[in-house]
Amino acid sequence: MTEQTKNWEELIGGFAFPRWNELPEIDLYMDQVVSYLSQKLAVFFDDEDGDEDSRGITATMINNYVKEKIIPGPQKKRYDKSSLAALFMVFCFKQILSIGQSADLIAVNRRDHTPEEAHNRFCEVFEAYLHSTVRNETIPADGAKADDDLVMTAAAIAFSNKIYAEKLIAKAKAAALAESAAKEAAEKEAAAEKKTKEKS
Numbered sequence: 001m002t003e004q005t006k007n008w009e010e011l012i013g014g015f016a017f018p019r020w021n022e023l024p025e026i027d028l029y030m031d032q033v034v035s036y037l038s039q040k041l042a043v044f045f046d047d048e049d050g051d052e053d054s055r056g057i058t059a060t061m062i063n064n065y066v067k068e069k070i071i072p073g074p075q076k077k078r079y080d081k082s083s084l085a086a087l088f089m090v091f092c093f094k095q096i097l098s099i100g101q102s103a104d105l106i107a108v109n110r111r112d113h114t115p116e117e118a119h120n121r122f123c124e125v126f127e128a129y130l131h132s133t134v135r136n137e138t139i140p141a142d143g144a145k146a147d148d149d150l151v152m153t154a155a156a157i158a159f160s161n162k163i164y165a166e167k168l169i170a171k172a173k174a175a176a177l178a179e180s181a182a183k184e185a186a187e188k189e190a191a192a193e194k195k196t197k198e199k200s
Helices: 003-013 030-040 059-067 081-093 099-111 115-135 147-199
Strands: none
Touching (some): 003 147, 030 059, 081 115
């Protein structure tokens, strides 16, 4: 395990989604929403150089989710807790599901629960599987579950495995490039030494 991989695993192992009572009490304007979500979810979409990849949160994306009625729209250009909670779910769901399926899962999650209950349940399930994935631990089965819990669990497992696999692949690629560069440098140094000896 490389030091970079270890550091990333430590970040995920200690990652926590903000619970409902930790979301901003004051409704946010669009630029504040983008900044808030980008900060909270940065560990998932920052690459090794700190640049955002295609998972970055943008105002255009949020506007599209509102138009498609995936998340509640703003009131007087401000987004409330319910919208923020839905955006956390959309971000995670869309990594492994279509936008339409993501919207369906949000609706299922909120069907029999308040937005607060649905959000906190989402946080608990996704955190549990993220942590267990990077720690190579098994989450004990807790008996029969309702269909909506099974779907949420399946989504959490898929999301966690996808994110972890992508990070490990990126680390392996970086290690291979570093090894290749080191080998090339060693070969050049050996060639230079040989040339120097031949001249002397």
